[in-house]
Amino acid sequence: MRVAIFANMGRKTQAVKQKLTRKFQERHFIIDEVTPEVVVTIGGDGTLLSAFYHYRQQLETIRFVGVHTGHLGFYTDWRDDEIDDLVISLQSDNRQSVSYPLLDVLVHYNNQDRPQRFLALNESTLKRASSTMVTDVYIGGELFERFRGDGLCISTPTGSTGYNKSVGGAVVHPDMEVMQIAEISSINNKVFRTLSSPMIIASNDWITLKPMASRENKQDLLLTVDSNSYHDHNIRQIRYKIAKERIKFAKYRHTHFWHRVQEAFIGDEYGD
Missing domain, CATH: 3.40.50.10330 (Probable inorganic polyphosphate/atp-NAD kinase; domain 1)
Structure with a gap:
């Protein structure tokens, strides 16, 4: 061996x-x-x-x-x-072996023709670095909500016990081939509304985030994929789905x- x-x-x-x-x-x-x-x-x-x-x-x-x-x-x-x-x-x-799902993260940029792909073992988050983040959230290609708040966390089942749990997400058994989206300090009042609850998304669906630029035409976005951080002002959209790859344990x-x-x-x- x-x-x-x-x-x-x-x-x-x-x-x-x-x-x-x-x-x-x-x-x-x-x-x-x-x-x-x-x-x-x-x-x-x-x-x-x-x-x-x-x-x-x-x-x-x-x-x-x-x-x-x-x-x-x-x-x-x-x-x-x-x-x-x-x-x-x-x-x-x-x-x-026993295998667990991974998260496929596909980032499209305004100034690039080809998207950039990442794999996440635990979670990926999208936040604004300096102020409220405004992002349209699509589930399976359909507009679900316009999110306003600190950010969003999309996690795998094994990642559900980490940062996802700390922001109020559910703990999910890793035998379930799903992903989860949890809100980070969403704004909910008479004007702005979100579901204000974590959602479990099936493996045949996908999540798309389309962030909106601020008045200064700057996104000032912070994307994380597990422990890696990426600062970029040109993100057009991010698509999340369950990856074809899996991690295997002996x-x-x-x-x-x-x-x-x-x-x-x-x-x-x-x-x-």
Whole structure:
């Protein structure tokens, strides 16, 4: 088996990486950072997100395994003291995997003929940097509402526990092939109205945002795709849909999603 190890630069993480590398070499695994079959990430969810972007062109042929060196994450199944068990599981690999939806983000610019495409593992947001954002929201090609507020967040099911949740979005099980749109501080009064509720959008639909320029003819927009930010004054529209690509995790021991949610946000108080 060809494996790659993707780790952050923390002292503890680097020590775990050295230990895992040694064990891989002892068991005759092939360390291949270029075309691996399995990528083992060491750190946390942020490290796995970085690995996802590093190998995003090879998602069809790669499975991920997450080792956490701190708290249990939503993408990391193994603790750093379970390295021996992980290596044994990799040795008896049957190539099973579990896969989750990704977000396809297509950005059209006023000054460019060709759109720019991004893939998001967690979410994408659109905001105005300095004042209220005004954006027409289309669902499946039909105008749904004119949004006024701080911004909008479009998330995947796995991303629903992150920024989406903090702005009032619902937590969605990753087995559901859907995306979610949540408002960020919308303006609702007698003049301006929005649904003022998160919406779950089916996989055969799409979301289109068409931002309106301010009086100064400047959009001053901030687009984020996961942890990456893009400042641009020339966005004409952004289309979101469920991507054809999916992220795959090696199915050795994949922690139950609702257990992760319970442990992350509630804790053990009601465990007994």
